[in-house]
Amino acid sequence: MEIKKTPLEGVLELYPRVFEDARGYFFESFRKEHLLHHGITVDWVQENESFSQKGTLRGLHFQHHPYAQAKLVRVVTGKVLDVIVDLRKHSATYGQHHAVVLDAAMHNLMFIPAGFAHGFSVLEDAIFMYKCSNYYTPKAEGGILWNDPELGIDWQVENPILSERDRLWPDLHTFTAKSEGGLYV
DSSP states (O other): OEEEEOSSTTOEEEEOOOEEETTEEEOOSOOHHHHHHTTOOOOOOEEEEEEEOTTBEEEEEEEOTTSOOOEEEEEEEEEEEEEEEEOBTTOTTTTOEEEEEEETTTTOEEEEOTTEEEEEEEEEEEEEEEEESSOOOGGGEEEOOTTOTTTOOOOSOSSOBOOHHHHHSOOHHHHHHHTTSSBOO
């Protein structure tokens, strides 16, 4: 597996070695020792799956301490633009985002440490899977406005299909003021 560091500390892009032949393909989508080699000691406790049609945008979501979640994300079918925003208090890259296309044809993944807001826009109908380091806890849920001009994220979709909740999250400036500088992790 090829593992690439990103400009945001702790965030990794993973590109598994895929074995293909006339029958189809095989690859390891998770191997603990590969992450341990990069200092990732996460204990995965929950795995989620969602289906979204092309043009859907989900995010930007996070969980507050002590329920913060690290995630290992990938698509099983389709293609998404996966986006994260660093919300870690005192991080040198606070407020910066990173985006990667997760593509079922490439089988690539992204590791997202706790303390990041996460979202994705659907470029092709997609089944999205993610492992989580903590259980989802509704009272710990939070979010950042997906189209905050301060973030300047190009979601690569026009007129996205959004939930009402995702339309109402605060912008980064408001979140930063209310959280007194970001998330504890």
